[in-house]
Amino acid sequence: MTIKEAKQQFIQSWGAIGTQWGVNKTMAQIHALLLVSNGPLSTEEIMEQLSISRGNANMNIRELMEWALVDKVFKAGERRDFFIAEKDIWRVARQVAKIRKKRELEPIIRLLDQIENIEGVKNEELKTFLKLLHDVRRLALNAERLIDGIVKSEENWFWGRVFKLFTK
Amino acid sequence: MTIKEAKQQFIQSWGAIGTQWGVNKTMAQIHALLLVSNGPLSTEEIMEQLSISRGNANMNIRELMEWALVDKVFKAGERRDFFIAEKDIWRVARQVAKIRKKRELEPIIRLLDQIENIEGVKNEELKTFLKLLHDVRRLALNAERLIDGIVKSEENWFWGRVFKLFTK
DNA sequence: TTCTACTTTCAATAAATATTGAAACTTTAT
DNA sequence: ATAAAGTTTCAATATTTATTGAAAGTAGAA
Secondary structure, X not given: OOHHHHHHHHHHHHHHHHHHOOOOHHHHHHHHXXXXXXXXXXXXXXXXXXXXXXXXXXXHHHHHHHOOOEEEEOOOOOOXXXXXXXXXXXXXXXXXXHHHHHHHXXXXXXXXXXXXXOOOOOXXXXXHHHHHHHHHHHHHHHHHHHHHHHHHOXXXXXXXXXXXXXXX | OOHHHHHHHHHHHHHHHHHHOOOOXXXXXXXXXXXXXXXXXXXXXXXXXXXXXXXXXXXXXXXXXXXXXEEEEOOOOOOXXXXXXXXXXXXXXXXXXXXXXXXXXXXXXXXXXXXXXXXXXXXHHHHHHHHHHHHHHHHHHHHHHHHHHHXXXXXXXXXXXXXXXXXX
């Protein structure tokens, strides 16, 4: 396998994996393309390499910038925008964790806050239901705390601790 | 809010949250319905309460059983199937972690295994690319190990340790 | 075996999501 | 100011994913 083929493979697969992760294929592919490219790429180059339209490229680049996985850079004497990806994979992971926390965990907590006050006699049924709500809330809060920890940690520190967690 | 309304709200929102989590709405709603129901429910009852077709109900119940979040139970003297949800939320979380690991992490590791042997001179470009592949692999393996740890742990033990992790 | 109650499958259809491409908009150079 | 180069938006369209419902399949009772 040549390096060119390997990069192509990486881009294709990153796209496929992205869909499993609930991010759209093009977004994941652009991210992969920028990860494996040496220098910054223009919108034109991204469009060409991935065979996608200008609109599609634009929208997904913008979303990647919102996720803080991609930055816009300027080249001296060039009018158009160029883009680079964050190459520090641990930083990428922390960023993704942060965003998924917001999208996946926070809605649960908001939901549970909303359901708080239930009228009615405190019979078996209500007690069971309240226990469920309480358990889900506790889990969500703990998971949130874990992610906050991850987001704040240095890579080596974090995995070092996790390693100890499960061996000693 | 009455308990009935609260349960309704829970089911609707669990469905909406499910879509964020990449599971289909109906599957999440059936899960929620079974979680808040006191006894086992038949396919008919699920269809009626969620206003969905028989085929839809059947397929999603089956998938929930594959995920090991729902079990089939038999009632004495009843011919049709009844279903219950696993109510231990920590067990549910572990189960979901296990499945998402398989769907989201394992493909990455498989991908990287596949790209291993790249021909060509060991220039700057190749070195940078290999570093990327290596970093992604290390992250995926570490995340996998973390999830394996979660899957094997008792709830209190796990969160107790995580709590210590980020305070001391 | 046939009838009946129930479950599963799957082609057709609906709904949700992603993509295109051209028009509108913005910015810089002249 | 106007033109040129580049960017953004968004209605139309294509693609993917979920859902329906009826037909085929299964298993227990008579």
